[in-house]
Structures are given as structure tokens and as C-alpha cells.
Amino acid sequence: MIWLTWRQFRAQTVVAAGALALLAVALAVTGSQLVHLYDTTVATCQAHHDCQIAIGAFESEDTFLQDLIPVVMLVAPALIGIFWGAPLIAHELETGTQRLAWTQSVSRLRWLAVKLSLAGLVSMATAGLLSLMVTWWSSPFDRLGMNRLDPTIFSERGIVPVGYAAFAFALGVTAGMLIRRTVPAMAGTLAVFAAVVAGFALRVRFHLIPPLHLTAPLNMSWVTQTGSFGRPGHSALLVGISPNLPGAWVNSAQVTTAAGRTSLGPALPACGPNFTYSACTAAIARLHLRQVIVYQPGSRFWALQWYETAIYLALALALAGFCVWWVRRRVS
């Protein structure tokens, strides 16, 4: 059974290995150059007082790869699901070869279990290697940007790609088994995978660990916007802030009164038509406003990575279990 799985999976493995090797070479060459450049220019820029220039120059290096890598990382798990997962059962059902495979001397359970495990492990290993290379290559940029928790960057680093690949693969196999045709199963897998990953990143990830709440007197240097809203004569004060918490992922940043109310009172004339910076600032300061920031600190990067990966792996296992149950009972 192991031999058969390998023989049927051979082409996909070779393609993946080739693509990985190609990327590895590109990243290895440019990555070591980047590290060298970083250590010589950006790391010492404080001493040379040319940080802006040094950083600017660094960030314009290898822009092709900088643009390509997010696309690769975004697309790779989906491709694994579509090209490795969806055809696994669907192709057999479409061509009728299950009538040959399931009448040899192996049980259907063993047939599916071996295929799922081997192809699933290869999927996870591919995603893992890819993520390893990309995380290493991007580390100088990440050190500069300090934004690893940013939703798009978080999905491309660390171990979550392994979880995505496992989930996409299991999803593909399930879709292929239920839909029984390869091409519609590919489409279905892509749609569901994209929806789940996007929905999770936007809605669920932030709440994996109870976020931190920062309640403090308003930091004037964080204020980005002052003004009013509402009808003339009944207008209310509007103050917006953009917190500067390096590495953190801010979900909400609100300005409240000293008592904690979000409506800040009537608009301030000093911040209105007769706006001057000092007068407005002074007027706001007199209100003793507070800021309430809900955020995840950058130090929680790995914790969040583990939780998310665990959830996706659990989903993948659940789907795999469902496939095994279904294939033995229902499929002909």
C-alpha cells in the first residue's frame, strides 16, 4: 500500500520538490546577502545617524522576492488542497479504478489511512519547509517592521502554514469524496478553504488568547484626529488615536471620558473652525480623557501560532476521521 501511494503520488512529489529546491536556492543566495547587508548598515545605523537612509535602502532590496513570497505563502496551502487533496479519492471514483483498488486484499480502511497519512505528512512537510525558508529569509524585514502579528504576515510565518496545509489537504480529500468529481471538488475546496482561513484570521485569531486591555490617561502624541460630528449646534467631540505599541496587534483603540463614557461631550471650539494646535491640545488635555486599547502584544506571537496550528490540525484530523467513516459506509 505504501508503494502504491508513493507511485500514485510520485509526480506531485517531484513537482513540489523541484519547486521547493528552486525557491530554496533563490532564498539562500539572496537571504545571506540580506543578513550581511542588515548587519552592516541597519544594525549600526544608530551610531552612524543615517537610519532613515539605511532602512530605506534595505527595504528596497529584492523587492521581487518581497512581493512574490506573500503570494507563494498565500497560495501554497490552497494548491496543496486542490492538487493533492481533491484528486485523492475523486480521481479513483471518476475513473472507476476504486473497483480495482477496493477488491484487492487490503481493507478500505487501510487503503485510505495509508494514503491520507503519507500524502498528508508530505503536505505538512512541504508547507513546513516552505515556512522555514520564508521565515528565515524575512527575519531582517520582520525585525525592522515589528509587525509579525499583522494578519497577512502572521499567516506566512512560523508553523501555521503547516496547519493550513493539513487542513487544506483534508478538506480537499473530503470534497473529492463527497462530490466524486475532481474539478468541482477542486473548486469547492478552494472556496471553503479561502472562506475559513479569511474568516478565522479576521474574527477568531484575535480572541484565541484573552487580549490585554490598556487603560491609561490619553497619550497626546498618539492623537491623530480631532474634530466633531453631528448636526451644527448639537455636535459632539471626536478624538481618534493611533497607538504606537511596537509589535502589538491592536484590535480597538477608543478615547473615553475620565468616567469611562465613550461620548466625549460637546465639540470644542478650539478644535473646530478656529483650530490651532496648541489651543486644541490644551483644551483636550483639560478634559482628562482616557484611552482604552485592546491589543495582543507582540510577545504572544508564538503562543498564538501554536493555538491556531492546533485548531487547524484538529480540524484536519476531524475531516480525515469523517472521510474514513464515510468511505467505509457509504461510497460504492
Added chain:
Amino acid sequence: MIEFHLDARSGVAPYLQLIHQVRQYLRLGLLCEGDQLPTVKDVVGQLAINPNTVLKAYRELEYEGLVAARPGVGTFVTRTLADGSLAALAPLRRELQRWIGKARRTGLDDESIEALFLTTFRSATEGEEDIA
């Protein structure tokens, strides 16, 4: 080694056809005492018929005492039906030629003679089988 052939349209059971052919070969001297009949596998491979059909035919021949099965070796002829040589058939052949001459003199053409002979022969054979 002799070869069998099967007429699927004759209406005669396959195993009977095999028996008839063995008897025919014995009479014509194509099979002699001690000759081996084709193995079941050979017959089956050539005619694509059921092995049990061949076994049935061979068993029937053995029951009639014409052949004997030697386990592990094959089936061999034990007795011939040929009375000496083809010369014994000469009187029968002469009588047949006379009959054909008679039929022609009555005015029958070749096709009618053949049809008359075949229908008479068939009904006679079937009559034999019903009695048997």
C-alpha cells in the same frame, strides 16, 4: 493429437458432439489404441467451453469402455471401433452410391438429394436418442 470442433447451431449438446467426434475418429482410424486424447485444458483452451462438459464427455466414453483415464497422466484410448481398415466401409459406400444413382434417376437434383438425406438422417438420429 486430434482436434475437436463445436457446432453451436446444431442443437446437439456440446458433450454429445465431443463423444460423436471421438467415435468418428476411432472409426476412421485417426485414433488408435493407446493414443492420448487432448487434455481437458487443451480442449477448453481451444474451444472456450466449460471444463465440466469435457469431463462429462470423457466420463461417458470411459463408461462405454472406449477410453480410460489415468490420473495425473491423461485419458487414453483403450478400444477402437475401426473394423480393420477403411476397406470395411467399402460395401456401405457402394450401397450409398447406388442409392444416389436411384435418386437422380427419379429426377431429384443435387440439393433435393442432400435435403432428403439430411432430414431423414436427423430424424433418425433424434429417434435413436429418444430411445436411448
Added chain:
Amino acid sequence: MTAVLRAEGLGKRYRRRWALSDCTVDIPAGQVVGLVGPNGAGKTTLLHLAVGLLQPTAGTIEVLGDRPAASPAQLARVGFVAQDTPTYSGLSVADHLRLGAHLNPGWDARTATDRIERLGLDLRQRAGKLSGGQRAQLALTLALAKKPVLLILDEPVASLDPLARREFLQSLLEAVVDQGLSVVLSSHLVADLERACDYLIVLIGSRVQIAGEVDHLLDTHHLLTGPRRDPARIPEDLQVISASHTDRQTTLTVRTEGPIHDPAWTVSKIGLEDLVLAYMSRTADAARRPALEVQR
């Protein structure tokens, strides 16, 4: 003799249609069994139930004393060649043999390679490039080399030309002699089955119409021709399978264990194909009758 396949009240339903209903058969061992019937009669359904590709909706089925596909050991004892002989088109002939060797503990590599050599197949040829007859022979090799006790074939020769068909049957029957197999073979071509089978099951309209040894079936079914008789006046003791009347003549296909004494009838033997056709017309008539009653 033990039965290789035993079904009781077996039925399979897809949504609203019963593909097979109330099927009760007892197939003896050591024989070549033919399963004959028109397309859509349920032959493939019955065979798929026998090898565990389908689960029954009603009734039970037992193959070699066990539930189909109950265990790897049971799977090893049954060889199956599906309709249109599916093979992996991307895998070579040699790969298929390796597949057989890896997936079947009872695999006899000698039998497999000998057969392939005798058939003249190129080991490196991909299965997708083989002709229909060659693919069928490859599928048969895979099923035979695992040394099964029972071999089940679903219309293996339906899409083959006459020569390939004859060669396949010759090959199959030689293997039956070599390995002492029991075979269940389905076809809608009666002529093929007539030579090869010694037991026949007639499946029409998802039901078993008749089953038995071929010799017995041919002995107990007769064609009766005689002067025109009113359908109501045909004697009760004759089980009429099909009847056709012209203004002068009545022709009946009947089934009876004993001899027919009525001198008015001319009794003649019936061939297997005509026997099956008689049952098919009986099923067609039965299907039409309810509609007529409704019209009244």
C-alpha cells in the same frame, strides 16, 4: 457441495428505484456460473454487492461463508474484474503487477509473469495505451494471480471484438482448469455464456427469473407449437413462460419437469438464447399489464 454465494431476499435501492429486489440464489462451488439479463437488469448491482463495493438495502448475502469484504482474508479469496476492466491508465503493465504483489499476500508472481509473457504484453507499456482486449487480459491476470477461490467477472467481454472475446474466454477457462476456480460471469450475450457456463441465473427487471444447471434448464424447457388455442384453454399443468398466437397457430414456451403427453403439440428443444428471450418477454408483458387495467 458448499455454496460460494448465497443470497436471501437481497435487495438494493437507489433513492426510489430498486436496482435489485428479492434476490434469492444459492450458487454451488466448482462451476462456471453465468449471470444473464438485459442491460439495467441488476447484474452489476448483484456482483458489486457480492464483492463488497455496495451495501445491501434489504436481505443478506454471503460469499464463501462470510460477509463480502469482511476482512482482508476474505478479500483475498475473491477475484473481481469490473465492467470495462478498469486499470490505472498512468501505470505500466509492470506497475500493475507490482500493485498486485504489494496489495495481495497470496500473490503468485510466477503465474502473473507467465501469463503476461504468453499474452505477449509489453511490461513497460502504460495501461492507457493497451487495446481493450489487452486491458481485459491484464485485469484478468491481476485477478487470477492472487489465487482466489472464486472469480467474479462483470461483463468482461462486452466491449471486445469477437477474436478478443474468444481469446479471453479461452484464457479464463484454462485458468479454471489450472486453479480449480469457481466463476461467476455476467453478460448480456447469451451465446458466450452458452459454451462456457454450466449453471445459469437469469436476471430480468431486477429480479431473478430462473436459476439452475444449464443442462437441466434445457431439459425442462420446451417449445410447443400447435393449432391455435384460446389462451384461456391452455392446460393448467403447463407453466407457460411466453406465448404467441397467429390466427392459425399457437407457439408456447413452457417449463415442465415431466414429459408432455398432449399429441396436439409438436414439442421441440429450445436454445438458451430463446429461453432467455421467453423470460424477457414474460417480464415485459407483466410490466405492461397494470397499465391496461388502469385504462379499464
